Amino acid sequence: MIDRRRFLALGAVALVPAVLRAQDEAPAVPVAPDADPLRDPFTVGRVRDSLTAMDSDAVIIALERRLRCTCGCTLDIYTCRTTDFTCTFSPALHKEIVALYTAGQTPEQIIATFVAREGESILMAPPAEGFNLTGYLLPGLLMAAGLLGLTAWIMRRKAPGAVPTPAATGPTATRPDEDQLAELRRALDEVDA
C-alpha cells in the first residue's frame, strides 16, 4: 500500500523530466495556413516580421541609407536590416523611422530627430559644413595645389634663360664608349637572334 505523501512525491519526480523537456522545447510559432511548417524553424534565425509596404518604400530606404545602424556594424540601417539578419538594432530603428514618417515628419525632420538623440555620428557621412568641410575639400585642394605646383615646377625648369641641369654625376649622363656600345649591340643581337 502506498501512502498519499509517497504517491505525491513519486508523481513529482515523474513530472520533472517532462517539465525539463517542456522547457527545452521551443515556444510555439504561429503557422500560416498556406505554407508548410518548417521542421526546425529556429535554424533559419530570428523570426522575421512580415513585410509591409513601408519596408520597400523608396523614401524610407533613401532615409535609412543616410543613417548608421547603432549595433556597431558600420553599415547604414537599410543595408544592415536587409543583410545582417542577426541584428536586432536595425529592425527597431527601421520601425522607429517608419513610425515617424507615418506620423507626418519629413525626412529632414527625421534625420534631425536622430542627430539630436544620437549625435552627428548617426549620419553615414558628416554634413558638409564648418570643420567638416576640411574633410571633403582638403584632398581635392591638395591635389589641385599639387597639380599647379608640379606644372609650375616643370615649366620653371624649361623657362627661357634657365640652364638645363647637366647630367653630371649619374651614369645616364655619360655617353657610353664604343666598347660598351658594341657589347650592348652584341647582347641585343643575341636577344633578337
Added chain:
Amino acid sequence: MTLLGQFALWAGFILGLWSAGLAFLTRWQERPDVALTIRRGSYAVLVAMLVAAAALWKGIFSHDFNIEYVASYTSRNLPEYYLISAFWAGQKGSLLFWAVVLAIFGALAQWLTPPRFRDLLPYVAGITNLVAAFFISVMLFGEGGNPFERLAFTPPDGRGLNPQLQNPGMIAHPPMLYLGYISLTIPFAFAIAALLARKLDAGWIIAMRKWAIVSWIFLSVGITIGMWWAYLELGWGGVWAWDPVENASFHPWLTLTAFLHSVMIQEKRGMLKRWNMSLIIGTFLLSIFGTFITRSGVIASVHSFTQSSVGYFFLAFLLVTAILSFTLLYTRWESLTPDATLEAVASREAAFLFNNLALVGIAFSVLWGTLFPIISEAVRGVKLTVGPPFFERVNIPLGLFLLFLTGVGPLIAWRKASARNLQRQFIVPGATFALTLMAAAAFGLRGYTLMTIALAGFVLATIAQEFGRGIRARMSMHGENAVLALGRLMARNRRRYGGYIVHVGVVCYFVAAVGQGFKIKESHEMVPGESVTLASPFGHEVTFTFLGVSQYAQLNRQVSAATLEVSRGGTPLGTTVSEKRQHVDSFGQRTFEPSTEVGLISNLQEDLYVVYAGTPDGTERSRFEISIIPLVNWFWIGGVILLAGGLLAMWPGGPQIRTKRAVLDDAQAGYGVPLTGAEVGA
C-alpha cells in the same frame, strides 16, 4: 609541443636581435665571415619560425583544446581545410603567420639576390630580422599575443570558426593580403640598406624591383579575393564598404603602384631618387599602419581583432620606424641628387609624375577619410561616422583623373613630346573617347558613370594602339605573323606590356564599379509556388519562382536551403539556392547565430543575387532579398587580368636573362643608354 613552440619563439627573437645587432653595430664590411654570419641569421630565424608554426599546427590538428587559441578558433567537427585557415583566423595565429612568412621572405631575399648586391645583403638581413623580432616580441610580451597560451582546464570541444570565415575566400584572402603586407618589408629593407651602405645608384632598385612587383601582386590578389568574399558571404551585394581595415589594405597598394611607375623614371632617367625612397618607406609604414588599425580597435571596423595592448606595440613600432627611416633619408639627401631634369610638361616623365600625384592623392584622401573621425573628435570633440557616401564623393573625381592619366601616360614621349607626336598618338584614343562618350550618353548614362565609360574606352584604345604599333613594327622588321609578333613583343619587353595588361584589368574594375551604381534590390515574401518579377537595369524582366525550403544536416551545420527557379523573359536560367546555416559543435550544440549563404546566377552582363532572409511565421513562407547587380563579374575578370599582367611583368628568365643579363639590366636601368626624345617614346 607548446613548450617547443614557445622555445622557438624565444629562439627566433634572440636570433633576430643578434643578427640585426651584428648588422648595425659591427664593421662587417671588413669581415666577410661576420657578413656571412649576419646573412645566415635569416635562415636561423626561418628555422625557428617554422618550428613554432609546426607546433601550433600540431595543436590545431590534434584538437589540443587546452591551447586557448585552438579552443577559440577550432572545433572537432570543423572541416580539415578550415583547420588550415584557423591558423590565421585569430590575432595570435595571424601574428605567428606574419613572423613565419617574413622569415621565409627574408631567407628568400638572401638566397635569390645576385651576389653583385652582396654589399647590401647583411643590412637587408639585419632589417628583416629586426622586423621579425618585433613581431615575435608582440607574441611574447603583448597582452593576448601568445598563440601557445594554455588554459587552466581543457574544454571537451572548441568554439569553432566563425561561420563567415568558413568560406573558400577566407582560406585565400587573409594570407594573400598578409603576403602582400609582409613582402613589402623586403623592398623597404633594400632601400634602407642602400641608404645605410651609401650605395645609392640604381643597384638597390634592380635588386628589389621584382620584390616590389611580388608585393603588388599579392596585395592586388588579396584585395580582390576580399571583395569576392564580401560579395558572396556578407549578403549585401557589394564589394567594397570603405571600412577602415579595407582602406588600410588600399593605402599601401596605391603608394606601391605609384612607386612601380616612378621607379621607371629613376631607372631610365636617374630622376626622382628621393621621391622613390620616400615612397617605398611610406609604403612599408602604411602596411604597419594597416596592422595597427586592425589590431588596436582605435577605429570601429567589422574586421578588427579584439582590442588589446598589441595595438600600442604597432603604434610605437610605426613611430620609431618612421622617425629613423626619414632621418636616415635626410642624412643622405645630398647623395640622392637627380641625374637629369624634367624638360617639358608634355613628357612621359611629367605624365608619370602626375600619375604619382593622383595615386598618392587618393591614398591621402582615403587615409584622411579613415582618420577624420579621430581628427574631428580631437578638434571639435564630436564623434563622426565617415562612411561610403563621404569616400565616394571625395574619391570618384580623383579616380577618374587617375583613369585619364592611365590612358595619357603611354601616349607621350620621353623627355619632350612634339606637337606632331602628340597629334599622332592621341588621334585614335581621342576619337574613341568621343565615340564612347556619345554612345554611352545615348544609352542614358550621365555624370560620373558616363565619364567612366568614356575614359575606359580611351584607355583601352591607348593600349590597343600600343600593342598594334609594336606588332606592326615586328611584322615589318622581322617578317613575323601577327600572333608570333604579339608573343615576341610581350616576351621582349615584359614590364612594359605586362603593365599595359594591368591597365586593362584596372579598366575592368572601373567598368564593374559603374555597374554597382545600377544595382536593383527588392524585398519579397513568398510561399512555395509563388513568383516575383524584377526589371533588370538592362531592360528585360527576370522572374524568381520559389520552390520551397529543405532542411538537412551537413558537415558541422544544420542547413535550411531555399530553392528558387529563375527565368529571363520566359527563358529558364536554372535554379539557385540560398541557405541558412546553423553551425553546431560536435555535441550538436549551436555555436553561432545562423549565417546566410547567397544564391547566385551569374553572367557577364549581370548577377541575379538571392538572399534567404528567414521566415515570418516558422513556415516555408519565406522572405528574400533579391538583387540584380550589373557587371559584377568584371571585377573578377579584372582581377585575373591584373594578375596575368603582374606575372608577365615580373616573370624571370627569357632572353634578357639568358644573354648578357647584367648588361641589359644596366641598359634597362638607364646606364649608358641616353634616351633621345620622341623616337624612344613612340
